[in-house]
Amino acid sequence: MTRSLIVYLAASRHGGGMKIAVLGTGDVGRRIASRLVELGHHVTLGSRTADNAAATKWASETGERASHGTFADSAKSAEVVFNCTKGEHTLAVLEAAGAAALDGKVLVDVSNPLDFSKGFPPSLSVANTDSLGEQIQRAFPGAKVVKALNTLANPLMVRPRDLPDSHHTFISSDHADAKVTVRALLESFGWAKDEIIDLGGLDTARGTEGFLLLWVRLFGAMGTPMFNLKLVKLEG
Amino acid sequence: MTRSLIVYLAASRHGGGMKIAVLGTGDVGRRIASRLVELGHHVTLGSRTADNAAATKWASETGERASHGTFADSAKSAEVVFNCTKGEHTLAVLEAAGAAALDGKVLVDVSNPLDFSKGFPPSLSVANTDSLGEQIQRAFPGAKVVKALNTLANPLMVRPRDLPDSHHTFISSDHADAKVTVRALLESFGWAKDEIIDLGGLDTARGTEGFLLLWVRLFGAMGTPMFNLKLVKLEG
Numbered sequence: 001m002t003r004s005l006i007v008y009l010a011a012s013r014h015g016g017g018m019k020i021a022v023l024g025t026g027d028v029g030r031r032i033a034s035r036l037v038e039l040g041h042h043v044t045l046g047s048r049t050a051d052n053a054a055a056t057k058w059a060s061e062t063g064e065r066a067s068h069g070t071f072a073d074s075a076k077s078a079e080v081v082f083n084c085t086k087g088e089h090t091l092a093v094l095e096a097a098g099a100a101a102l103d104g105k106v107l108v109d110v111s112n113p114l115d116f117s118k119g120f121p122p123s124l125s126v127a128n129t130d131s132l133g134e135q136i137q138r139a140f141p142g143a144k145v146v147k148a149l150n151t152l153a154n155p156l157m158v159r160p161r162d163l164p165d166s167h168h169t170f171i172s173s174d175h176a177d178a179k180v181t182v183r184a185l186l187e188s189f190g191w192a193k194d195e196i197i198d199l200g201g202l203d204t205a206r207g208t209e210g211f212l213l214l215w216v217r218l219f220g221a222m223g224t225p226m227f228n229l230k231l232v233k234l235e236g
Numbered sequence: 237m238t239r240s241l242i243v244y245l246a247a248s249r250h251g252g253g254m255k256i257a258v259l260g261t262g263d264v265g266r267r268i269a270s271r272l273v274e275l276g277h278h279v280t281l282g283s284r285t286a287d288n289a290a291a292t293k294w295a296s297e298t299g300e301r302a303s304h305g306t307f308a309d310s311a312k313s314a315e316v317v318f319n320c321t322k323g324e325h326t327l328a329v330l331e332a333a334g335a336a337a338l339d340g341k342v343l344v345d346v347s348n349p350l351d352f353s354k355g356f357p358p359s360l361s362v363a364n365t366d367s368l369g370e371q372i373q374r375a376f377p378g379a380k381v382v383k384a385l386n387t388l389a390n391p392l393m394v395r396p397r398d399l400p401d402s403h404h405t406f407i408s409s410d411h412a413d414a415k416v417t418v419r420a421l422l423e424s425f426g427w428a429k430d431e432i433i434d435l436g437g438l439d440t441a442r443g444t445e446g447f448l449l450l451w452v453r454l455f456g457a458m459g460t461p462m463f464n465l466k467l468v469k470l471e472g
Contacts, residue, residue, distance in 0.1 A: 123364050123365045123442075124364050127363055127364045127446075127449075128359050128360050128363045128364060128449065129359045156470075162470060163468045163469075163470060164468065164470075164471055165466075165468040166468075167468045197454075197457050197458075198457065199453045199454070199456070199457050200453065200456060200457065204453045206359075206449050206453075207449045207450035207451075207452070207453035207454070208450060208453075209449075210363075210446045210447070210448075210449030210450055211446070211447060211449070211450045212446075213363075213364065213442050213443045213445075213446030213447070214443035214444060214446055214447045215443075216443070217435045217436065217440045217442075217443035217444075218433075218435070218443070218467065220435070220436060221433050221434065221435050221436065222433075222467065222469060224469065224470065226469065226470035227467050227468060227469040227470065228467075228468055229465040229466065229467060229468070230401075230465065230466040230467075230468050231454065231458065231463050231464075231465060231466075232399045232400065232401040232402075232403045232463060232464055232465070232466050233399075233458055233460065233462065233463040234392075234398060234399060234400075234460065234462035234463065235400055
């Protein structure tokens with residue numbers, strides 16, 4: 001299936017967009033939700049309560065394709081679900097959304113298991129021989145978890161062309177069809193096809209989550225979170 | 237102190253080179269040792285026994301500035317020590333070299349705590365809230381440990397210009413003077429000044445060692461170990 005066909009099919013299903021739930025009303029969630037609305041999708045920003053102030057404000061400011069609701073309500077009516085919650089809350093949030101609402105759906109996991117309990121820089125609450133992505137998949141075996149976008153600052157996730165050079169992002173999943181959907185969404189954000197590196201199965205999320213251990217140090221050394229990595233390879 | 241002065245001082249101390257011990261006779265150790273000899277240093281390749289076959293062969297093939305010896309003998313007579321042993325052996329090797337032989341010296345730690353006990357890809361035997369670099373520093377408080385070069389394949393460590401684009405490498409240490417020495421050595425390998433990123437104290441080795449969790453996955457996805465990362469930053 002070509003890219004244009006995938007995007008066309010996705011966009012045509014609801015007169016110009018998919019129904020997408022974005023769980024989490026923080027910077028990452030609002031940034032991704034706004035970009036998806038801009039691209040023509042119908043987005044529900046999910047939060048713990050139906051009257052969450054940040055979600056209400058976001059929906060009223062973002063236009064007619066933007067709405068908000070509880071984690072459960074937003075996930076229930078969506079075709080694709082983005083998890084943009086803090087890693088420490090992720091499993092509880094998805095529990096609140098409910099396994100039935102996630103069943104058979106693409107679940108894009110943008111979270112990182114950052115542990116700030118000992119201050120900054122954070123360590124990881126799960127690392128090395130397991131990952132939060134895999135924990136989610138085990139807890140919700142009916143969902144099609146794709147780890148994506150968790151290795152860079154949220155403005156760059158959705159506007160990769162803002163950086164002055166090519167750079168790379170990663171996807172990890174045990175579900176090939178879900179990867180096709182996520183690739184199409186990333187390409188619609190502005191990522192070039194060859195900038196999206198398929199690392200393999202969801203266990204490779206141990207790699208992208210583990211990269212956060214370097215990212216938090218680079219954040220200090222670079223003096224800005226607005227950077228990403230480009231992989232440079234020997235030719236021939 | 238300018239770069240040229242540092243290199244001059246280093247090179248002039250022994251009529252054209254420093255006395256350097258490289259511990260470990262594997263690919264990494266031999267590659268770094270050969271490059272150091274090529275750059276005019278006097279290098280002893282250290283191994284468990286004085287008659288190690290790989291070390292004997294290397295010394296006889298590499299010319300008059302190349303010698304070999306036990307870990308203890310090579311470290312004793314060196315000004316700078318490179319640890320190029322496998323992470324699982326590192327602490328025992330340094331114990332064999334002896335704390336006295338390392339006292340006050342720059343110890344460049346190139347190792348990674350890779351754990352292959354469950355097959356490939358490896359996990360890490362220490363990660364997240366500690367690092368092998370820090371374990372070495374705690375075990376040998378008299379040494380000046382600098383974590384360096386542990387994030388890329390050994391041919392690229394010593395010939396960074398082989399890649400078709402700029403790319404980055406990292407140093408972590410609690411010893412500012414030792415970082416100056418290591419920077420000068422890396423620049424002599426071909427690294428540009430702004431390609432060497434000082435991450436801060438030795439605890440930042442948790443970041444570069446943690447990156448290995450991604451590196452081993454990228455090795456699969458890129459189809460070659462001959463790659464490295466370039467950090468791309470938003471301008472302005």
